Amino acid sequence: MRVNFTVNGRQQEADDVWEGESLLYVLRERMGLPGSKNACEQGECGSCTVRLDGVPVCACLVAAGQVEGREVTTVEGLADYAKHRESAHPGGGCASGTCGTSLQDAQQWKAQGTDSQTGEGTTLSPIQQAFIDAGAVQCGFCTPGLLIAADEMLERNPQPTDADIREALSGNLCRCTGYEKILDAVRLAAARQDRQGLQEGAV
């Protein structure tokens, strides 16, 4: 079957999709967007968390056909999504269809053997930067899903308590960090967001 949907703000079309394929498979294997990870395929680990019409979902549990005509945001589009939210759409949402990575960029990216690319100069969203700064990334396999979930929570709840953070991220497993640095990262992103808000308010 053919599936038409929006990924990171760009209209996408996937052909020859087998009915049993998940959104996760289509993103990873047909769209060239392997940032969303497959770690359990049962909706237990949250590594494949993406936003479907703004709502965080496990992409492994969404049949590809279900996304027809809908809008998906993945970790690859998170920085632009957050940037766009801050400027044109304060409070979230990405309905304009102009806030994602370009189709060409998305499709050009192909995973090769590890290279020396460091990603320097890339623009990051506050939650992405906070994950790096706080030491919340070790092996990094859980990171994309956690970023999407944490970003969505901060959108709803810009000043979360620790209990709020734990509740919001309880569907995302991490095996490396013991979660302490992930909590630090979310606290840091919230504090920076708060400070930025204060500064903007003062202008």
Place this chain on the structure above:
Amino acid sequence: MGSTRTTGVPTKLTQGSKTKGGIGESTLRPDGTLKVTGEFAYSSDMWHEDMLWGQTLRSTVAHAEIVSIDVSKALAMDGVYAVMTYDDLPAEMKNYGLEIQDTPVLAHGKVRHHGEPVALVAADHPETARRAAAKIVVEYKELPLITDEASATAPDAVLVHEGRTDSHMSHVPHPNIVHRQPIIRGNAAEAAKKADVIVKGEYTFGMQDQAFLGPESGLAVPAEDGGVDLYVATQWLHSDLEQIAPVLGLPEEKVRMTLSGVGGAFGGREDISMQIHACLLALRTGKPVKIVYNRFESFFGHVHRHPAKLTYEHGATKDGKLTHMKCRIVLDGGAYASASPAVVGNASSLSVGPYVIDDVEIEAIALYTNNPPCGAMRGFGAVQACFAYEAQMDKLAAKLGMDPVELRQLNAMEQGTLLPTGQVVDSPAPVAEILRRVKSRPLPPERQWESSEGADVRQLPGGLSNTTHGEGVVRGVGYAVGIKNVGFSEGFDDYSTAKVRMEVINGEPVATVHTAMAEVGQGGVTVHAQIARTELGVNQVTIHPADTQVGSAGSSSASRQTYVTGGAVKNSCELVREKVLEIGRRKFGSYHPAWATAELLLEGGKVVTDGGEVLADLVDVLEDESVEIEAEWRHRPTEPFDLKTGQGNGHVQYSFAAHRAVVEVDTELGLVKVIELAVAQDVGKALNPLSVLGQIQGGTTQGLGVAVMEEIIVDPKTAKVKNPSFTDYLIPTILDTPTIPVDVLELADEHAPYGLRGIGEAPTLSSTPAVLAAIRNATGLELNKTPVRPEHLTGT
């Protein structure tokens, strides 16, 4: 320009200069940006034009003869390019293994455990490959099961492996025992007479899974020269290579391996998983083949932590001095040897814990059974022992009426202590001090769930299930401390290789570090860049991808990589520095006497004297010359343990951590909430303090998992795994994990690079027994098994 220096003792800690981003700073990961943008290429993200998908058919029974295999229906399917069984293997060598080559690449006439690979399929879509594999008909004739020590050593026991010829066969009491390591020192029977109290216990440690999040995966690309390029997630490229090349019938230089992104390891990638299978299919079809396990298959695709039964006896005088210890540790190695012999050596030699006991009788064995194969996991034999000896310490303290921490401190080992193996602990061993630190930390406030708006159930056992508002909830506090060896032991030639190049690029001196170290998430790449900055005084460091084009780095395990590959990077940098200074002397020596007389350092991109005078810019010293040195580096040699007495200088370094656990238990429902897990650990020298915390907190959490939730359940009647999924095998979520305050000590080990101590594993040891001790403290129950389940607490 290769040269080799094999010293293990640093002449001094650093060259003495200060460069930003050097050791001791919490510099950020070089792969951080790629990892947060989704662009970091994990092994499961590999993609190649014309790529096929590989699928493994695994046995549905644990022990059986294979009567027949019919692949015709699978081969006939559209989209299927190849089906392979044992008969299709190309080389004489058909087995692999870390130490003992007892593991068939594909089952040969027999399967020995549930989930053993029997056949392979390559197809153009992963679902086609799965369906084709399901169409392969395998007829099994089941054999009697070996599932525990009694069935393994029964007079008429079936042998899991007939005709063993490995080096352990001559000293094991039964062919179903992989390895046995006794340690006898002093006279435990005689010393027991001095004991005023004796405590005995039997403990059971469940089978733990590494549960790394990135499943086994990789891509094999056939090459024009008849060889293969393999992109894979592993812990040790060169060990894989030694096992892969012979079964492919290829020389090692035709199997070129590159490390791709690794989604965690924790010991579970020390053994071969899909590496050989992907190469076989790629060479057979002439097309690139990708294999990615799903979570279900991952539970069968790697070895687990050995489940163990441990029997201990400790004695003490009435003032708390330990008199003797006897123990017997039975590890279930499962169907194949994997790392079992080394796990036995660790369990045996560390079974006494971080305590001074002169008279001991120790025996550790690993069994061959038809259970899932077990091997390396973080803590490696020391974890199981720590769980048992720490329970014993609490029992002993209770019987003596002593404080459990004081009893431990009274008997704590220190620098100079003689281990039961006769080896002297020759670096700081602050066991009493780390216990003091966790104990002196203020306790978290009681009844934190109470608020003006009623109970916040998120703070309570059962959480949002809303099972209690505080009724039936009691608090407990428990302590534990452990000892882990660092690096490979028992005479293993444990070395690493680093190639370091220095050159001028765009008018700036740049160092490139090339090793085969597997970055599995631990942050080795961060530390290597820090070392190069410190030793070479440059700002720019490039970390070359890890591959087999450089010498072996050894495994990313045994808490060894910062010590050994870090040591190799330091050593190669020092050699490069000498060479650079030589060039400088040649070019500029006549301009300034300090070139000949002063101690010279590289700092801020310049050659400076130890007095701080700048002699030359590195750009001018090097010009268009580059200096490159590849060298091996080894730590001090170790010795094997005597097979009868266990005596020998078997280990090179030790790592110590202590935990205090605070738990709240709903005694009516048997639900446990861990409130806080405080740690104190000596790290020698924190090369990257942020990464150190990450290791300690992560290791602590894996220990917490074993304490209250993690166990692979193997049906004793069928030897089949009952819970191979994240729905049924639980690992701690952010809600299950408490705050983990960490107290880091830095007492230098003068034998190690920068005085550092391997840190990755120690926190996994004491975390589990501390939580168990806290639950016992809360409930008064004995609790001799991991994990503690609700029914153990409610007696239902």
